[in-house]
Amino acid sequence: MRKTATACVALAAVLTAAPAVAQDVKFVGIFEMSGPGTTAGTNFKNGADLAIKEINAMGGILGRKIAITSSDTASNPTTAKALAQKAVDEQPYILLGPVFSGSVLSSMIVAQEAGLPQWIGGEAANITQQGNPFVFRTSFSQAQSMPKIANYIAGDLKAKSIAVAWVNNDFGKGGRDQIAKEMGSRNVKVVADLSTEPGQVDFSAVVTRAKQSNPDVLFVYLNEEESARLLRELKKQGWDMKKNPVVGETTLIGQKVIELAGDAANGAQAHVGLTIDAPNPLLTAFAAKYEAAYKAKSDHNGIKGYTGVYVIKAVTEKLGKFDRKAFAEAMKTAQVSAKDNPGVLMSVCFNKDGDLDRDSYLAVVKDGKQVIEKTLPPVGICKVP
Amino acid sequence: MQEILQVTISGLATGAIYAMVAMGFTLLWQTTSTINFAQGEFVMLPAFLMLGGIVVLDLPLAVAFVGALLISAALLGAAFKRAIIDPMIRHGVLPLAIATIGLTLALKNGVKAIYGAEAHPFPHPFPVEIWRVLGVAFSSYDIAVIASVAAVVFALNRFLNGTMTGRSMQAVAQNPEAAVVLGIDVKRLILYTFVVNAALAAAAALLVTPVYLFKFDLGESLGLKAFYAAIIGGFNQMRGALVGGLIVGVLENLSAVYFAPAYKDAVALGLFVLVILFRPEGLLGREEARRV
Amino acid sequence: MTLPTLSRANVAALAFIVAMTAGLLAAPLFLKTYGVYLLSLWALNTVAAIGLNLTLGYAGQISLGQAAFLGIGAYAVAILMKAGVSFWLGLPAGVLLAFAVGLALGFPALRVQHHYLAFATLGFNALVFLVIRNEEWLTGGNFGIRVARPELLGHSLRSGIDYYHVCLAVLAVTALLVWLLLRSPWGRAFACLRDNPIRAESLGIDVRSYTLLAFAIGAACAGVAGAFLAPLVNFIDPSPFGLVPSIYLLLMVIIGGPGRFFGPFLGAAIVTLLPEWLRVADVWYLVIFGIFVVALMAFCPGGLLAVPEKVAAMRAARRSARGSAAGQAGARP
């Protein structure tokens, strides 16, 4: 056993040491590559890997190539924390991931203590509410996206009551709590609170209960596959989306959902922060590159990983040096425009908490295609270039 | 009333699928006292093979199904028995169960490594139409699933009770030592039960994947639910598995509507624990003789 | 108490313990924070696995719910610390709670045996997970609870190495107590329970009480591990306490060798360090691990620590086969 251990250590040392040539800049990735977060973590990793490959092909950041080592958190916060610890030991420039908020919460303390900038995929509001200057988002916080949706539901749709179907994990529960809060402040009543299990298959009970409560709007906050199953069940039970609109987040009407749900997706509307279907040539081009590389369509997590790496590149190059502290400082007021840095796909700005702001869309599915109804302006937490 | 009917029918369709997988559990338990924790993955793998046939080789679904059926009968039936069950059966129940856990890890993550972590749509073997009767929506697919499972159960029953081979298989299940005395080729019949189990799993894959969507972890919750179903109905009874599956499917739905949705899994789970404690042979099972 | 005789096996075990202790104490000199954290995690996993080994390996009661007890210990400490109670009061509370729930869970063990018992504990674990996840007012639900590192005699344990030493001490104390227990008449009664409960009962051994105790003590060990796990990670949410972690704890015991004192040490090392060891394999590492488990069960179901015996037995069998071929006179009937 001891021999095996020694052999493994030696082998690991060789493997990690070999590609890391002196002038490379080191990134470490910790992602959900197994367990319940697999889809999200794998997409995020793929997106980041794709960006890194492109950047390296173009000569790297400030002339230095990116060397990334990634490992699997197994969707377990305990492991995520361990891997963050390991990342700190390796003294990288950037820590990428994790994506699930629970793992982010357990690992961010480690990165913060070490002064290691961490780019995360989690959307839970409380991540950036703890005064950690080293944590940065790659997507909207639920604290920013939910007001946009709430405005749309209460304003444009003039709803007086909603039912909320949400997936019972940190992602879904966070979204549910935020939307309930926003709805409350707009005098919209939550008439049904429908928890579902991650990976749930049979949504007949959810739809039945939603119908019973007869809401003006059904708000859906599920992962992609579950969204698809819910949409199918809505269609089956004859839900009229014109009369009672079904509104959600990116995960309700993503490309994957449409692929899985077929024509049952028609009529669903959503606030979309990042989507490969946006009327944006940069995103379309990204979608094609991603699909060519991974034989699968990217979801929003793929875009998160991809744009995150490009933001890091842009901010670092503006800084002109690799300095983690200076980088974190610069991030507080960072503004990156897509015109100058096409890799970020959409212009974006950051505030002092690590939250980001940018345009987003309200999209509806028509004939199996995402159609952008209108562009929603940034929330205004910082100035988008 | 409409609501109860609506969720009950959906629950029956879901439960029918659990039942189909659960029957495999009981088959293996009866003949070899094998607890196959990889049962869910035995459904996932043929689904993966079918999808591969459809997407990569451009086969029609029917051809892909027959191919997957044959491959899984060979791989998850015969090879599984030869390579895993045979060498381990003498070590007892626990090492074998642990080995099937290892198999679960290998199969699930192998498919993920090959095919990625995304979900994929899967073609329906039957047309999907919705009929509305008295405000209750019936999906032709749900009904087809229930009918298919009923047909499989019927055919299996005919096979087990109506043919020489089937009756011998039951004899082996009930008393392997006596079966040997009666001159039954026990080894060959045990092999048959494994092949039948694999075929059942492949058939379940055909029915379930259009609803579940294909994903590497497709078998995870399916295997667990089928397992609950087998225990609740009766681990040593085919009809127990059937009833158990339907109970779990319907109960899940009813409790999500009329009980806290966050605890909807807890109701079937609670029943599962109660059955183990107070009727370990299952609601329909026979009492197993305790061996000294 | 009688002094243990200095047999060769005892001397070897003693030498092994001394070497292992020295190695573990010296390890931080060669490791960075990650390595130290991983070893801390290993120590706590070992504590939980020692408990399960007592229940499963020594007393023969299969439990698929060990992670639930880990969760009970962890959440008891986290909830009490959030309420302002000291860790050192939360610790005994968590351990006692795990013990009490373990005792309660032991009752099914009296009704049903073997695999049915495993199923009942599996169901119990799934129910505990649901409660932890859903009762947000108490457990923080999906969002979890942040947990600070405790102080020991006014000295903060924030440093990874300090806390590592605490984890090692916890492991040492647990291992010593369990060893003493196994040496006591209780240990013998547990073995009787595992080998032959019916015979045991006919000899006046109170199978009921010992089964309950085997469960409760195993659960209490997991409670200890959980109580120290929460501050190690600084954060807990429901995910490490579901069915899959329970199965991994079971694998630790099985891989090391159930009913062998050092089995959990080895099993926990393999499972905890697994992703590290198989880093080369990338996305295939769990595939390799799965195949390894299958192969181990096929060739040596007694676990890795049984491999030397198995090899020796195979050699002896080959030798005696050769011997009996040479001349049957010496062979005994």
Add this chain to the structure above:
Amino acid sequence: MTALLEVAGLARAFGAVRAVGGVDFAVEDGEVFGVIGPNGSGKTTMFNCILGQLRPDAGRVRFGGAEITGARPLALARLGIGRTFQSLQVFGSLSARDNLIAAAQEYVGTLAGRLLAAPDAGLTGRAEALLARLNLAHVADKPAGSLSYGQQKLLDIGMAFMSGARLVFLDEPAAGVNPRIVGEMAAMLRALKAESGATFVVIEHNMDFVMGLCDRVMVMAEGKRIALGTPAEVRADPQVLEAYLGG
């Protein structure tokens, strides 16, 4: 002389098969009582009904005047009733010495006290003496599972005496034992009996063994008692001859 064990109307059926169909007998304090009968005559089922492994359908069992019908094996053991099983029942992973200690440790102190007690519960001396008596001293440290069949059989019997039981049930002590040492086994049992003063109930197939060992013998056939008396009386009973020879 008073009866130590009284059995009245004991019956037990499995489905339609009446394994034990109403058996009466009494065992006197201090005697060696044999039970013989062809295979399937209900001897072991009767033992199991008396000793709490099976619940009798009807009948009563009294021990020392107290009702013990349907009592659990643990309670019987605590009352001072020891037994062996038909098949070998030693604790295979424990050493021979530990097997004997295990058989008596629960009679020392309290449950909680035994956690803190010396590992051997102070029983090493007694175990060593009994091992020597059983000619097993040389294998005291070996796992019981690795001993020869005959040695395990002796150990099994020894365990029934370790706790100082007043009444010991032996289910086929000579079964499977090398014919050469059956005699030794009988001698060993006589010696154990003399030393412990315990009362024996012995099921056995081996006629010579039973006749040489027992004070009285009961013969069973098809779940019923067909004869009871001294070995000589039983041997002469025509019904017994028919059951054994004529069948």
